[in-house]
Amino acid sequence: MPAAIPRACRSHGCRSTTTDRSGYCGAHRNTNWENHQQGKSRHERGYGRLWDSIRPRIMTRDKHLCQECLRHGRATPATTVDHIIPKAHGGTDADSNLESLCWPCHRSKTATERTR
Numbered sequence: 001m002p003a004a005i006p007r008a009c010r011s012h013g014c015r016s017t018t019t020d021r022s023g024y025c026g027a028h029r030n031t032n033w034e035n036h037q038q039g040k041s042r043h044e045r046g047y048g049r050l051w052d053s054i055r056p057r058i059m060t061r062d063k064h065l066c067q068e069c070l071r072h073g074r075a076t077p078a079t080t081v082d083h084i085i086p087k088a089h090g091g092t093d094a095d096s097n098l099e100s101l102c103w104p105c106h107r108s109k110t111a112t113e114r115t116r
Helices: 033-038 049-061 069-072 103-114
Strands: 080-083 098-101
Touching: 049 098, 069 080, 069 098, 069 103, 080 103, 098 103
Parallel strands: none
Antiparallel strands: 080 098
8 A cells, every 4th residue: 555645733833744643743643633632531521420311401492403403494414412502611501501403513612713
């Protein structure tokens, strides 16, 4: 099998090249997840036993449908429960601050929140 072609590192502003499948050079490999979650367990991040009882209640309330897709006239099955105002920005686990989302909607909403 031929050697992989070196490509630019996916980390913004990095001038290194890599042949790693992740697209990141050795200095930036596995750093994005660590920065986002800071190495904490789900319990340390506030998603323990209490969350295990909240999540199904919200999914049932929203009829297991993605609320963002419903606002755009599409009926898509929900896979996650998301905070409307993120906990990192002062949001709470109150039912009024939670909604069911499909994975693509959750991913795009989270990406938007990270840029703030």
